[in-house]
Amino acid sequence: TFPTHPIPLVLSSDTGKVMVKFGASGNVKPGHSVTAVNKQPVSGLYTANDKPILDVINDPASYPLTITFGRTKASANEKLMLASIFHSLFAIAAQISPVEQSSGIKELHTEKFTLRCFQTITGVKFFVIVDQKQTGCEHLLRRIYELYTDYVLKNPFYPIDMPIRCELFDQNLRKVIEQVERTTVYNSATLA
Amino acid sequence: MSRGRGAVDPKRVSSELFSLTYGCMVAQLLKDFENPEEVNKQLETMGYNIGVRLIDDFLAHSPSVTRCSTLEEVAEVLCKQGFKMFLGIVPEVRNWSSAKDEFSLVITENPLAEYVELPPHCQDCLWYSNIICGVIRGALEMVQMDVKCSFVGDTLRGNDSTEIRIKFVKILEDSLPAGED
Numbered sequence: 321t322f323p324t325h326p327i328p329l330v331l332s333s334d335t336g337k338v339m340v341k342f343g344a345s346g347n348v349k350p351g352h353s354v355t356a357v358n359k360q361p362v363s364g365l366y367t368a369n370d371k372p373i374l375d376v377i378n379d380p381a382s383y384p385l386t387i388t389f390g391r392t393k394a395s396a397n398e399k400l401m402l403a404s405i406f407h408s409l410f411a412i413a414a415q416i417s418p419v420e421q422s423s424g425i426k427e428l429h430t431e432k433f434t435l436r437c438f439q440t441i442t443g444v445k446f447f448v449i450v451d452q453k454q455t456g457c458e459h460l461l462r463r464i465y466e467l468y469t470d471y472v473l474k475n476p477f478y479p480i481d482m483p484i485r486c487e488l489f490d491q492n493l494r495k496v497i498e499q500v501e502r503t504t505v506y507n508s509a510t511l512a
Numbered sequence: 513m514s515r516g517r518g519a520v521d522p523k524r525v526s527s528e529l530f531s532l533t534y535g536c537m538v539a540q541l542l543k544d545f546e547n548p549e550e551v552n553k554q555l556e557t558m559g560y561n562i563g564v565r566l567i568d569d570f571l572a573h574s575p576s577v578t579r580c581s582t583l584e585e586v587a588e589v590l591c592k593q594g595f596k597m598f599l600g601i602v603p604e605v606r607n608w609s610s611a612k613d614e615f616s617l618v619i620t621e622n623p624l625a626e627y628v629e630l631p632p633h634c635q636d637c638l639w640y641s642n643i644i645c646g647v648i649r650g651a652l653e654m655v656q657m658d659v660k661c662s663f664v665g666d667t668l669r670g671n672d673s674t675e676i677r678i679k680f681v682k683i684l685e686d687s688l689p690a691g692e693d
Contacts, residue, residue: 440568440571441571441577443656465572474565
C-alpha cells in the first residue's frame with residue numbers, strides 16, 4: 321500500500337500489462353506486473369472501473385493506493401509461440417550435429433531450471449520444466465505420453481494438433497505430477 | 513507406480529459386444545449409403561481416423577518398439593504386437609513380392625466377423641472388415657510411411673482366406689521428425 325504519490329517504482333505498459341521496469345518496494349521487483357488495484361483485479365491496462373491503471377497511479381488524488389503485484393504468467397498464445405520456437409530449435413539441434421543421426425534437444429540447462437524433452441516416433445514432443453535436481457523425468461515424460469494417448473487421442477471430440485482442452489487429461493496430469501513431487505521429496509530427504 | 517495398462521484391464525469389453533457394435537455400424541452404413549462400394553470407402557476412412565490416433569496408443573504402451581527400417585520389421589511389429597494388442601490375433605505374413613515391397617496378412621480368425629453372413633447383394637463387393645485397412649494406413653502414415661492397403665480375399669465372401677495386401681509406396685520425408693535419418 322502506497323500512502324502518497326509518487327511511488328518508488330518505474331512502471332511501463334508496452335507489453336500490454338503494467339509492469340515494473342525499475343525500482344523495488346518490499347518484495348516487488350522488476351518483472352512483476354500489476355494484478356490488482358485497491359484489491360480489484362485489473363484487466364490489461366485498465367482497472368476494474370475501466371480507468372487506465374497508469375493514470376490512476378500517476379494521480380496524487382488516488383492515494384493512499386493499494387497495488388497488488390504478481391509474477392507474470394505466460395498467456396496461452398505466448399506458450400504456443402514459445403513451444404513452436406522450441407520445435408524449431410529441436411530440429412536445428414539435430415541438424416547441426418557434427419555426428420550423424422543425432423537426436424534433437426533432450427535436456428536444456430539454465431541457472432534456475434532444467435528442461436527435459438522426449439520425442440515420440442510419431443513426432444509429438446513432450447517437455448517438462450523442472451528443478452535441476454529433479455530425477456525420474458524419463459519416466460514422467462513416458463507417463464504423460466500414456467495420458468495423452470488415453471485422455472486426449474481417445475477423446476473423439478478432440479481435433480488433432482489443436483491446443484488440448486480436455487478436463488480429464490488435466491485432472492490426471494495433475495495427479496501424476498503430485499505423485500512425482502511426493503516421491504521426489506522422499507528421495508532428497510533420504511539423501512540429506 | 514502401477515502401469516497404466518493394468519488399470520485398464522478390468523474395463524475390458526466383451527468381444528461379443530465389440531462384434532455386435534461393429535456389425536451394427538456396417539449394417540447402418542449399408543442402409544445409409546446403399547452402395548457397398550461407398551461403404552467400403554467409408555469404412556476405410558473411419559479406419560484411417562482411428563489409425564492416426566491408435567498408433568500413439570500402441571507406441572506409448574510398447575516402449576520397446578523402435579522405428580522400423582525395413583518393411584519386414586514393419587510386418588513383424590504389425591502382426592506380432594499391433595494386431596495382438598488390439599484384436600488379440602496374430603495374422604500370418606505371407607506372399608512377399610520379389611522386391612520385398614509388398615506382403616500379405618492372412619487372418620485365420622477375424623473377431624469382427626465372428627457371427628456374420630453377408631447378404632446376397634453384398635456378396636461380391638463389400639469388404640466387411642475394411643476398417644482394418646484404414647487403421648493400418650492411418651497408423652503407418654503417422655510414422656511417416658505411405659502404404660496402400662486393401663483386402664484381396666475374405667472368407668465371408670467365399671474366398672479361401674481372409675487376406676489383406678499391403679504395399680509400400682514411400683517414406684513421407686517432409687513430416688519426418690527431427691533427428692531421424
